[in-house]
Amino acid sequence: MTWSEMQPLLEQACWDTLYMVGWSTLIAVVGGLPLGVLLVLTDRGGLLQNVVANKVIGQVVNVARSMPFIILMVALMGFTRSITGTTIGREAAIVPLAVGAIPFFARLVETAVREVDGGLVEAVQSMGGNTWTIVRKVLVPEALPSLIASTTTTIVALIGYSAMAGTVGAGGLGDIAIRYGYQRFETELMWITVAILAVVISLIQFAGDYAARSLHSRGGRSGPAPKLRLLKAATADTKTV
C-alpha cells in the first residue's frame, strides 16, 4: 500500500474515532457527573442521605462498569437500534460507548467529589446555602482539577473501547488496525495507526494534565496530586477495556 492509498483511509478513520469518542465523552460527562455527585450526596451522612437510593445507584454503576465492553455492545444492540435505527456505523457505536462510559466516569466523579473538604460544605451551610448551591459553588468547582483528570482518563478509555466498536463496523482507527493490519497483513498501516494512537493519547493526557495543574496552581497547591490519581485510575481500569 502506498501513502496516497493510506492517507484517505487514515484521515477518515481519525475523524470517525474523534466523532465517536467526542460524542460519547460528552454524554458520559453529562450523565456521569450528576450520577457521581448523587452517589456522594445520598451516601450515609450525605446532604441527601438516602441509603436505599445509594445502594441501588451504586450497584447499577458497579455492574455496568465491570461489564466487558464487547458484551455490553452486543447486549445493547436492541437499544441501539431503537435510538439510531441501526447497529452498525459510528452513530450506532456511540450508544454502547456512552452507556459504558457513564458509570465509569460516575465513579471517578464520586472519588473526586468525596475529596472536597467537608468544612467548605459546612461553611456554605452556615451562610444559608442549600444543597444545590453547595453542589454548584463548592463540590463541582473545588473538585474541578480532579474532574478534568477524570475526563482525560475517560477519553483514553473510550479510545480503547472505540477500537473494539470498530470491529463491528463503526470505523475508526481500531477498525483500520484490525482490517488492514490483522486481516491483510498491512503491517506498515498498522504501525502508523499505533503511532497515531500513541500521539493522540499522549496529547490528550498532556492537555488534561496541563489543564488540571493550571487550575491547581491557581489554588496554589503543587502539581502532582491529580496526575497520580489519573495514573492510578487508568491502571485500575484497564481490565474493563
Place this chain on the structure above:
Amino acid sequence: MITTSGLTKVYRSRGREVTALDGVDLHVREGEVYGVIGQSGAGKSSLIRCVNLLERPTAGTVTVAGQDLTALAGRGPRAGKELRQARSRIGMVFQHFNLLSTRTVQDNVELPLEILGTSGKERSRKALDLLDLVGLADQAGAYPAQLSGGQKQRVGIARALAGDPKVLLSDEATSALDPETTRSILQLLRDLNRQLGLTVLLITHEMDVVKSVCDSAALMERGRIVESGTVGELLATPGSQLASALFPVSGEVSADDRTVVDVTFQGEAATQPVISQLSRTYNIDISILGAAIDTVGGLQVGRMRIELPGRYEDNVVPIGFLREQGLQIDVVGQGHEGQESVLVKEGAK
C-alpha cells in the same frame, strides 16, 4: 441574644451513643463577647454547631435574636428555607478557615451575598468594604493559598460579616495561628464587637483568648457548663476554677504550719492598709508570696497571695476579718488545691 435551654446532643453511630451536650443552658447577652472554654472533647464544637443548627440538637431549644431556631428546623434532616434564612444572619468563622481555594479573596467574601441574591455591583462594593474593614483591601485578587494563616482568617471574618449578621460564631478561630497572629485576630474581633455592636460567641481551649477579649465566659466539662458568668462575677466567685485560671498567682500552698490565702480585689480597692491593719490587730506576721495586677476582660483585677502562720483552723478569725472588708478570699491548698491546674495546663497547650 443567644439562649439555649436544656440543649442536649447525643451522637449515635454504629450502636454507640456519645452524649456530647448534656442539658446546656447558655445565655449570651446582646453586644457581648462570650467565651466557652473547655478541654478537647468537652462538647464545645457540638454546642456552637447546635447554635446555628448545623447539628440538630437531640433535645432542647436554641433562640437567636428572639427567633426559636429549633422550631424552624422542621422534621427532616435538611434545612428548610426559613432556617437557611436565619443562618444567613448568623456569621461563622472556623478553625481551618474553610475558604474556597478556587475563588479569589474577593469572590470568597462575595459568596454569602451570592446566596442572598445580591446584585453583582452591590456584591463587589460590599466585599471590598469588608476587606477594607479587616485590613485586606490590597489582597482582593489573591487566592487563599497565597495568604498567611492570619490573612486567611481575616478573609473568613470578612465573609462571615457579609450578610450583616448580629451574631458571630467562632469555633477555635485562632487555634491554628501563632500567638502574635492570634492577638491581632482577637483584637479585630474585639474591634468589630465594639464598632458594629456584634455579639460574639467564641469557643476556645486557650485561657488567653478568654482573658484578652471576653466579657463573659463559661467553662465546659463533659457536655455540661460547670461555671459561667461575666468575668467580674467569676472573679468574685470564691473557688471559681475559671477565675483562678484567668488570673493565676504563684506561690506555695497551705501546710500544717501555714495558711495560704489568695486575696482578690477589683478596681481601686486598696488592700495594702487592710493587710497591715490585719497584722496589727491580730499581731501576726504576714508574708506576701506573690501579687499581680492585670486586666481581665477589660476589668482591673488585683490578686495577692499571702501566708498566715499556723493551720487554717487557727486563722479563721483573721480570714473572717478580711472577708468583712469586702475582699474575696480563697484558701489555697488542703482540699482547695489543684483548682487551677486543669485549665492552666489546657491553656498552655
